[in-house]
Amino acid sequence: MSPSSYNSKSDFVEAFSLKIEELGHPRIYGQILGWLLICDPPHQSFPNLMENLDISKASVSNVTRMLLERGLIEKVRIKGERQIYFKLKEGSVIDFMQKQLRLALDLEEITSKGLEFLSKEKDTDSKRLEKANDFHRFLAEQSENLIKKYKADHDL
Numbered sequence: 001m002s003p004s005s006y007n008s009k010s011d012f013v014e015a016f017s018l019k020i021e022e023l024g025h026p027r028i029y030g031q032i033l034g035w036l037l038i039c040d041p042p043h044q045s046f047p048n049l050m051e052n053l054d055i056s057k058a059s060v061s062n063v064t065r066m067l068l069e070r071g072l073i074e075k076v077r078i079k080g081e082r083q084i085y086f087k088l089k090e091g092s093v094i095d096f097m098q099k100q101l102r103l104a105l106d107l108e109e110i111t112s113k114g115l116e117f118l119s120k121e122k123d124t125d126s127k128r129l130e131k132a133n134d135f136h137r138f139l140a141e142q143s144e145n146l147i148k149k150y151k152a153d154h155d156l
Helices: 009-022 027-038 046-053 057-069 092-119 127-153
Strands: 073-077 084-088
Touching: 009 027, 027 046, 027 057, 027 073, 027 084, 046 057, 046 084, 057 073, 057 084, 092 127
Parallel strands: none
Antiparallel strands: 073 084
C-alpha cells in the first residue's frame, strides 16, 4: 500500500504494521505503534486500543508489556481516572535507531575479531567477512552521524 492510497487511519496502521512485521516483530506490535503515532489524544487505554485496532485484551496486554520493556511506550495516569493509558515515549524513535546503531557497532566489532582470527588461519577465505566488516563499519559511522545531525537540527 503506497502512502498516497491511505483513505483512513486504519490504512496507515495496516501499512505501518506490515512493515514492522517485516522486521520480525508481531503484527500487533506494529499496529499499536502505528496507532500511537496518529491517535488523538496521544494516550490510549486498553479499551481504546482494543476497539480501534480490533485486537483482544490479551494481545494488547502482551504487546504493550513488550513495548514497555523495550522503552518504546510508557504508561500514563490521568488524575481522577483508574485506567492506565499508554503513549509513545518521547524520543523512542531515536532510541530505537540508537539500538540499531549499537547492533551495527557490535557486528563491526565481531567481524573485526573474526578477521583477526582468520589472519592466523590457513586455508581460509576472508573476503566475505571483510565485506561484512566494511559494511557494518560504514553503517555504524553513517548512522551515528545521521543521529547526531538529527538531534542537532531538532535541538534534542
